[in-house]
């Protein structure tokens with residue numbers, strides 16, 4: 001007899017799911033539309049999440065983290081996003097972009113000074129790769145860092161930085177060698193309050209409106225040499241590796257929102273009546289619900305598989321890109337069907353599916369668009385097929 005493949009999650013992960021689900025129901029659900037309509041960043045809520053260990057999920061306890069893995073992390077982001085995508089996005093960007101870049105590439109001293117306050121939730125993290133002229137083509141970034149004695153002087157503009165306004169610590173990618181392409185990029189840790197470093201325009205967005213997305217302006221910011229992350233010239237490679245892990249959380253974000261939109265549709269279709277019967281007694285609606293659930297479950301398997309590969313120290317970059325691509329496109333389809341099932345009530349703000357429909361779109365764009373995921377997956381396929 002071969003060993004059976006077990007698709008159930010460990011008990012402690014299901015217990016964590018329950019804990020986060022209860023928290024989201026009590027602390028997030030009542031405020032979702034107020035935050036969305038008012039573009040209010042829920043600072044007090046983020047503090048509570050910090051106290052629960054949710055801002056340091058994937059880091060060892062010695063660094064102020066909760067000492068868990070990516071599987072737990074995916075489930076936490078999924079459950080938060082099931083209620084509010086903006087909160088899920090905040091937890092994701094903080095953990096796997098800013099804090100994880102410092103954890104995986106930082107020195108002991110950098111971890112002590114910056115990872116500890118991030119992982120314990122004392123301060124929010126920002127991670128700034130994208131610029132007005134370079135998003136998908138991140139290697140073309142133009143922010144410069146020039147060495148003057150023992151400080152780097154940074155100049156440039158970053159945009160679309162999650163927690164750009166509210167963040168206290170930022171990892172910023174800048175060009176240290178002009179003309180060297182992606183090999184001339186390095187990563188730096190910046191602190192809020194450094195002279196010349198400030199948030200610029202705060203974006204007014206289609207969705208994820210309770211998430212803070214801002215420009216970052218850098219004008220002759222003097223950054224101590226000790227704040228260079230790793231070696232000079234490896235910042236682009238570091239950023240790509242950071243994104244590989246981050247994609248698991250964006251996939252989980254999409255999964256959670258799809259689940260939320262699906263559950264709302266199941267509930268609504270049982271309650272709403274047309275032509276003398278409940279909506280869910282019409283076969284066309286039943287088929288929609290069936291297709292939604294199948295796609296959500298397929299995405300869930302991809303997300304947990306990518307997380308589990310990472311936790312086991314196995315190659316996971318292709319699996320993460322596959323999970324991100326499938327889960328994000330699936331979530332857009334599911335949210336679309338959810339609005340359709342609600343009819344006119346799906347188009348107004350009294351029901352949650354209108355917001356899911358707007359929020360999920362971010363998942364096919366942030367941390368590498370769907371087109372970029374396909375490029376990453378194709379690169380792996382071609383690389384694997386070389387003799």
Ligand SMILES: Cc1cc2nc3c(=O)[nH]c(=O)nc-3n(C[C@H](O)[C@H](O)[C@H](O)COP(=O)(O)OP(=O)(O)OC[C@H]3O[C@@H](n4cnc5c(N)ncnc54)[C@H](O)[C@@H]3O)c2cc1C
Pocket residue numbers: 093127128129130134135136137159160161162163205208213362365366367368369370371372
């Ligand atoms: C809400 C939000 C939060 C974000 N948070 C952060 C953050 O915290 N930090 C950060 O650094 N960035 C962040 N981003 C930026 C995000 O990662 C970029 O928007 C994304 O990578 C796409 O870059 P772009 O917007 O410049 O689009 P572009 O790169 O200009 O792409 C435009 C379109 O062209 C396609 N395209 C581009 N090149 C190719 C190609 N070679 N082949 C085929 N198609 C191609 C793209 O897929 C896309 O469809 C955030 C964005 C948003 C909207």
